[in-house]
């Protein structure tokens with residue numbers, strides 16, 4: 001198959017050349033991150049020292065949209081929400097969440113498929129490449145994908161691959177052949193086609209699970225960021241691509257956020273996921289967070305409001321991002 005993984009022309013590519021597809025990745029944990037906590041207000045409850053969570057998580061708050069509901073689950077479709085005192089606390093918890101899921105899936109099926117975003121998410125993954133996880137995770141089972149990528153060379157500063165490589169992938173022993181980056185030698189449309197073909201091959205070979213409900217690829221975990229305008233992946237508010245239902249991977253040439261040319265997973269694929277972590281920090285993102293998790297309704301939902309996985313949705317928010325809740 002002519003996968004983008006075969007086309008490593010930059011120095012970085014040589015690190016990940018693969019006999020078959022273009023890949024790279026690896027992790028473990030799972031658990032009761034969201035053990036029931038007493039709430040003190042009807043719509044917003046903050047508590048610390050959640051049972052079953054390590055001391056390093058002591059800065060985490062537990063927020064529930066509906067205090068009347070049992071457990072920590074928010075309103076149907078909105079997922080579980082965790083609010084942290086700081087981005088530092090969030091990154092500690094995100095590392096444990098990711099590592100535990102990797103461990104669970106690796107034990108169950110011998111592999112862990114994880115999808116990365118670009119942007120600030122990669123910095124928030126930094127605890128995963130530190131002890132204890134850097135040594136305890138079985139990185140050999142990891143398969144790494146990107147929910148979106150900018151159509152630039154892999155060694156370009158705008159490349160989501162480069163961002164992930166520099167901040168994460170270069171620090172852990174994920175197998176180069178298990179890292180699936182886009183073919184940066186192709187134009188946007190070709191790169192999207194190529195990546196979709198790559199996914200289809202991996203579904204056929206059993207590397208990526210399949211949703212029995214939709215027959216779409218079902219990734220074990222998607223780690224999504226969100227822009228200040230409420231975009232996720234490269235699906236922007238008001239852009240027709242948010243309504244794409246046929247393609248698994250598509251392209252955009254008029255991204256409102258530079259660079260203009262990108263490829264992106266579509267919502268049907270995003271929402272077929274077994275787990276999605278929405279990782280959002282900063283006061284500049286409080287508006288879209290409020291639109292998604294507050295009590296109000298908007299007739300034209302932001303892309304972040306269209307994230308609704310088959311499986312579990314968990315919001316990892318710092319207190320600034322949650323400040324309007």
Ligand SMILES: O=C1O[C@H](COP(=O)(O)O)[C@@H](O)[C@H](O)[C@H]1O
Nearest residue numbers: 117118119120121225226227233
């Ligand atoms: O352009 C992009 O932006 C979003 C959000 O980035 P952030 O820096 O505001 O967290 C990111 O999730 C996406 O992958 C990226 O291509």
